[in-house]
Amino acid sequence: MKIISWNVNSLNVRLPHLQQWLAAFAPDVVALQETKLEDSRFPDTALAEAGYRSVFAGQKTYNGVAILSREAAQDVQIGIPGFEDEQKRVIAATVGGLRIIDLYVVNGQDVGTDKYAYKLRWLDAVHAWVQDELSRHPDLIVLGDFNIAPEARDTHDPAVWNDSHILTSTAERDALQRLLSLGLHDAFRLFPQEENAFSWWDYRQAGFRRNLGLRIDLTLVSESLRARCVAAGIDREPRTWDRPSDHAPAWVELA
Template sequence: MKIASWNVNSLNVRLPHLEQWLKDFGPDIVGIQETKLEDHKFPDSALIAAGYRSVFAGQKTYNGVALLSREPAQDVQIGIPGFEDEQKRVIAGTFGQLRVINLYVVNGQDVGTDKYAYKLRWLEAVHAWIADELQRYPKLIVMGDFNIAPDERDVNDPLVWNENHILTSTAERGALNKLLQLGLHDAFRLHSDEAGVFSWWDYRAAGFRRNLGLRIDLTLVSEALKASAVASGIDREPRTWERPSDHAPAWVQLA
């Protein structure tokens, strides 16, 4: 079973890319972020034609998340329970014994801003919810655009992306590590210690060509899934296409 996460940065623009990638890569479950579509505009019928059922939560212009799957999702949850938030950033579903949580984590703007404080509050709420989910669903995957690069291997320049910089600050990495301490594992790091493998590149300054990126798109697997996570990686191919998303899909394969 192949499970993937992709920030498509506008599903309206990137639908042809998504359809092509679904055909080429053949994932079983996909979490997408930044759909930037209101629900009545979600291309459900096009994705059914591609062989995927969808559950989604969107809003105009910003945010928006969805789960695509060959089999329909059950027990769908939209938003973080008990956390009031108008932004559509969270969706979860169950597939047999597997629970999948798809997150579009807050960017945070800059360290010390109101948006940064909101990001840390949001991550605290996510942590409490996932702790409960793990009790109910031992076989759990948490994936998405985390807007946090886990460590120095995951940034193009550690001197720039340091403990005081957004996406790599001490508090953000601390929140991610707190999630991992619940018993989650970064699937990419189960198979590779390599530095310089990224999932996001800025459109500016030839960021992709120069590999000036970050690894901020993650697939986290629970302890009960660790042994069955037989492969993982980043699929750079869609980032080479015309008018691409600035993100590439991150994926994990379960035996």
């Protein structure tokens, strides 16, 4: 079972890329972020023609999340329960007995700003929700654009991306570690990986060509799924295409 996370950075622009990639990679479940589409404009018919059913929560211009699956999704949850937020950043569903939580984590702008404080509150709410979900769904995967690079090796330059920088600050990494401490595992790190493996590259300064990236797109699996993981990685290929998303798909395969 192949499960993927991909921040497409506008599904309106990247739909042909998604269709091409679905045909080539043939995943079973895809969690999308930054669809940037109101629900009335979501291309569920086109994706159904590709063999995928869709559940989604979107808004105009910003944010937006979706889960695509070959098997119909059940028990869909939009947003973090009990956390008031107009931004469409969260969707969860059960597919084939697997509970999937798709997150588009707040960027946070800069350390010390109001948006940074909002990010930390948001992550606290996610922690409480995931803890509850794990108690009811042992087979759980939390994936998405986390806007946090877990370790120094997940950045192209740890001297720049240090403990006072957004996406790598101490408080953000601590929040991610608290989430992992619930019994989740970074699937990418369960397997040997090449050095300097990233999932996001800035469009500016030839970031992709120079591999000036960060690994901020994560697939976190529960303890019960850890033994079922047979592979995990990042597919850089779509980042080479014309007018690409600035993110590449992160994937995990379960037996």
